[in-house]
Amino acid sequence: LFYYEVTAEMFCTTKDSGITDLKGLDGQRFNPGGTGTSAEDLCHKILGLFDVNPDYFVASQADAADAYSNREIVGTIKLGPVVDSYVMQLNASVPVNVINLSDEEIAKIIEAYPFLIKVTIPAGTYDGIDQDVNTVGTPQGAQTTTKLSQQDGYNIVKAMFDDGKSIWQAAYPSGAENDYVAMTLASTVPLHAGTVQYFVEQGIEVPEELIPPEYVAVQ
Template sequence: MKKKIALLLLIVLVFTLLAGCSKKDSSGNDSGEKTVQTVKKQYLTFAAPPASSALYPYWVSVGKAISTTYPEFQITVSESQGAVDIAKRIRSGEVIVGNCVSSTDYENYHGVGVFDGDPNEDLRILWYYETTPEQFVVSKTSGVNTVYDLNGKKFNPGGTGTSAASITFSILEFLGVSPDYFEAGQADAADAYANRQIIGTVKLGPINDSYVMQLIASQPANLINFSDEDIEKIIKEFPYLIPVTIPAGTYQGVDYDVKTIATIQGAQTTTKLTQEDGYKMIKAMWEEGKEIWQSAYTIGAQNNILELSLRSSVPLHAGTVQYLKEQGYDVPASLIPPEYKE
């Protein structure tokens, strides 16, 4: 009798175990439910130029392009005071990605200029998306035909504290040109030009810049055309600058090609951004989300961002290197960071 009872209990135990197993799949999930993989949300802040900038819409649309393609990225776009301000916020970890300018990137990475003695070797470039020429605007009545004619003339180097002003000071000193500088913000410089207190100013911005058009509307102007020899010397001395040509007819009354130098605007981050996440961001921007930012930033919609990125003077982000190589680009060794993994 005892044996029968023991056997019966054993049979009940076996059926109980089998019933329990039938409700679970191999991964331990209930067989009637689908396996759901949850992706951890990342709440990120992107730092953009001031809302008044022509580049601000690009950043809003890039944030949308990335978060639409990869919903795990929840992106907030915050305006800033400019390239140096953004670089400092990136350094502190306040933001993870932000707008950058090649001149500031070079100084930030190497610890020169405004970052003298404080290099940031963790700086990485995700991509560059726009060339911004240094546009030297002078009145037609000024008698200025070359950059050397600025000697002794009342001239605004660009808005106080801007990249334009920093570059102007650097290249004019390098060329041995000494204007009588009128230092002021962009708005005050525009007023001074319209009132003929100064003979000209400098604007760093996309071709067909609205500020330059405003200056020309207030007083007919020319744009200074740099010689090939001077451009070659400048670029050799300042490797973060590139040569550009502003086509004839871009601005009213400027019926000749204007050769000058330019910085490149881009997206900066640090080694804190993983290779995987950086890869997703540039992929989303250049593929699935491309139409989103192209519609919002028509002035630069046709720029080849991948080729512009290869003109960096500091290392690219590991995710960017991965994506460029996948697209068949030969990435120079100087742009490949040590943390990059094949």
């Protein structure tokens, strides 16, 4: 139906650890993300691809933050929006480095897990990180099946992008200015027929591969 946010998998290490790549995590005491979270699952998937085996410190996000600030671990994972308060908290306690993944690493990760996309964290997002950082992440949005009618899908998307836009922007200010149209058009799976109808109505060009066979043009 639509996407409204992209969450980045941020491999955070202490600057004084000197760890600036995934290989540097091998054998190091490292938290893979909050226990049972998707961040933890992605961490194991990604590091497994590169045969990187940290000494995992399994804990909740809160306990991991304490361990980070006490220098019991060299770093932790956070899956969240590009500007993430948890990473800011880490950086305030001990200066943080977010590992920059190479184009080759990102390509290998996406080939293995095509639900992931490349995410760039702009320079200056976090104090002390003065260069763009590339990683992978997941688009966040609303999904449905073809059982939802084109009209119902259209009504939902219109409410999100038009009639009710001010409501969710007030409720989610950190993502209020996200380019949700561009995020939706970057989908790797076909859009719902109602989404296509709304975009066509707005004069937005929809790539052919994103138009589902059940879509019916509305005059």
